[in-house]
Amino acid sequence: MEEISEKTRLLGILKGGEIQDRPPVICPGGMMNAAVTEVINDIKGNHNISEEDMVLAAKKVKELTGFENYGVPFCMTVESEPFGVKIDFGDKNREPVITNYNNMTTDEIMNKYCSSDLNSCRVPVVLGAIAKLKNDSIPVIGNITGAISTATSIVDPLKLLKMMKKNPDMAYSFIEFINEKLIQYGIDMVKNGADVIAVSDPTATGEILGKINFEKFAVPMFKKLVDEIHKLDSRIIIHICGDTSSIIESLNLIGADAFSFDSIVNIKSVKDKIEAKVMGNVNTQLLQEGPGDRIISVTQNCIKSGLDIIAPACGLSMSTTIENLKLMTDSVKGETYNASN
Numbered sequence: 001m002e003e004i005s006e007k008t009r010l011l012g013i014l015k016g017g018e019i020q021d022r023p024p025v026i027c028p029g030g031m032m033n034a035a036v037t038e039v040i041n042d043i044k045g046n047h048n049i050s051e052e053d054m055v056l057a058a059k060k061v062k063e064l065t066g067f068e069n070y071g072v073p074f075c076m077t078v079e080s081e082p083f084g085v086k087i088d089f090g091d092k093n094r095e096p097v098i099t100n101y102n103n104m105t106t107d108e109i110m111n112k113y114c115s116s117d118l119n120s121c122r123v124p125v126v127l128g129a130i131a132k133l134k135n136d137s138i139p140v141i142g143n144i145t146g147a148i149s150t151a152t153s154i155v156d157p158l159k160l161l162k163m164m165k166k167n168p169d170m171a172y173s174f175i176e177f178i179n180e181k182l183i184q185y186g187i188d189m190v191k192n193g194a195d196v197i198a199v200s201d202p203t204a205t206g207e208i209l210g211k212i213n214f215e216k217f218a219v220p221m222f223k224k225l226v227d228e229i230h231k232l233d234s235r236i237i238i239h240i241c242g243d244t245s246s247i248i249e250s251l252n253l254i255g256a257d258a259f260s261f262d263s264i265v266n267i268k269s270v271k272d273k274i275e276a277k278v279m280g281n282v283n284t285q286l287l288q289e290g291p292g293d294r295i296i297s298v299t300q301n302c303i304k305s306g307l308d309i310i311a312p313a314c315g316l317s318m319s320t321t322i323e324n325l326k327l328m329t330d331s332v333k334g335e336t337y338n339a340s341n
Helices: 006-014 051-065 106-112 123-133 147-154 157-166 168-191 206-231 249-253 267-271 284-289 292-304 322-333
Strands: 070-072 086-088 097-100 140-145 196-200 235-240 258-261 277-282 309-312
Touching (some): 006 196, 006 235, 051 070, 051 123, 051 322, 070 123, 106 168, 123 140, 123 168, 140 168, 147 157, 147 168, 147 206, 157 168, 157 206, 168 196, 196 206, 206 235, 206 249, 277 284, 277 292, 284 292, 284 322, 292 309, 292 322, 309 322
Parallel strands (some): 070 140, 140 196, 196 235, 258 277, 277 309
Antiparallel strands (some): 086 097
């Protein structure tokens, strides 16, 4: 059999195809990135703010861990930065964090930023990194923080969650406003060379929103983003945090090419209910702590459970070792995989 490139393997699955030689094994970036301490030790600058170091970190992740993609950026603050929040950009060993929300009302924020886009602050850095990473054989994944998590990074999360109950129309308008900016960001990522867009929205979960509010506030935003990315003939993955039991059927309303699930989710039950491809869900605490034989066993069980794409279940600890990540990726690539499983 002719060797399949990593890009062909991943895009084939995301375009609705079946597993050929084996599942892809990826770590998209964003909140699910493998720029762990060991990987970035030799990088001099801050890969969260420097285009050159961002590109270098993405390449080192792939080369050292065995994940089959490039993915940028490596944090979840890029999208909120242009909207008047204050950010501690950390350093190469510490992710950027928001230190102060915008204290304006949502109406004031929408009025102030109505004609602006996200092409300020670090957005050009991310787009430049994607352009430099673009290639013919390795898939490039552009990461976006979803609309609800971005909105709750701009204003106090409790303020917005309370608004969803007391003034749902105003909350919807603000989230929709943010989503439109994110859609343009996703379009720009694709135009600069991203093969796949990965969206993580940890605030938009069934556990936090409940089924009714998930369908009211999250589903329309995801769907609009998915539809626009599909118009460009690109693919989109959405990561859902935590327990999805209350919203699992709702995910079929979105139209994403794949959904990524946390380790708490029973993949066999999900596969029966999800129309899209399913990605995940090797426990990240296990990847951090081991033991190695258990990492191999759990990874193989993920394959046998029918996962279309193998990946860590959520964000990796910075103390996760390259050795443990290689045990996972080598296990997927090894001869033990049997397509009949």
